[in-house]
Amino acid sequence: MGSAVTERVRKHREHLRAEGLKPVQIWVPDTRSDAFRRKCEQESLSLAGDPLETDTLAWIDEVADTDGWV
Secondary structure (H helix, E strand, O other): OHHHHHHHHHHHHHHHHHOOOOOOOOOOOOOOOHHHHHHHHHHHHHHOOOHHHHHHHHHHHHHOOOOOOO
16 A cells, blocks of 8 residues: 555656656754744843834734734
């Protein structure tokens, strides 16, 4: 059964390549890791009380279109 799946995936990839596409691998941070959480917390705390950050957040609130989000 594994070989049937492998063959189907191979054919699918060949089709995509024939359409002019190519695979791309992207590495992103693991958002579930403790290191990621600590880094986010550190960066957030570094902005606490920063007047430019306060202005930026106020601007985002002003221009954000959140109608229908909740």
